[in-house]
Ligand SMILES: [Fe+2]
């Protein structure tokens with residue numbers, strides 16, 4: 712039995728800048744943390760919207776073990792890969808027939824880790840109930856491993872905190888993604904679940920959640936919707952959390968980090 716495991720979880724990787732941030736800054740971070748597993752949210756890794764097979768493989772080559780996602784994963788060209796891979800998951804609370812899987816059990820160095828992806832419903836689409844879907848999946852995966860990480864991809868802070876309390880003691884950590892803005896509330900809940908409302912993002916520092924500032928402002932002022940492009944210049948940031956779990960799967964450490972390139 713393993714004594715403890717160490718995990719790095721990276722927030723939404725946004726486009727080329729996000730991938731560059733992972734390539735440049737992750738090795739330095741991992742020198743400090745020496746993690747056993749690296750999980751990253753990759754829903755915006757391809758041009759700011761979705762993922763491709765090539766980009767998933769690129770992230771694996773930087774040391775990412777499993778990629779979680781969210782509302783931006785639904786690109787038709789990606790479905791065949793999503794169907795066959797065990798290393799990229801999408802939120803579990805979509806309906807029957809949705810491509811891919813909402814959870815995975817990943818084995819590395821004889822250690823099994825369970826990862827569940829859920830999407831919120833407040834200010835988002837009306838999916839299946841993430842609380843109920845998450846609980847029943849966690850109970851299933853618990854039969855296989857005590858180490859279970861939940862990526863809750865959601866907009867409302869209240870819904871995220873609610874899920875943290877709801878799954879406290881059942882899973883090792885509830886990690887929020889989707890807003891791309893890191894919150895300063897990383898802590899261990901009463902029954903041993905590590906929690907943060909949002910881990911933040913990996914990508915351009917001077918941007919509107921990864922996208923070009925001038926384009927976002929044009930959209931906000933004119934109120935006309937437009938497709939935003941990823942900001943590709945300037946400094947980069949790498950945000951996420953580091954977790955240490957004991958042999959029972961309880962969190963003993965949760966620490967948020969933000970690295971900025973020089
Ligand atoms: Fe995102």
Ligand SMILES: [Fe+2]
Pocket residue numbers: 754781782783864889
């Ligand atoms: Fe999202």
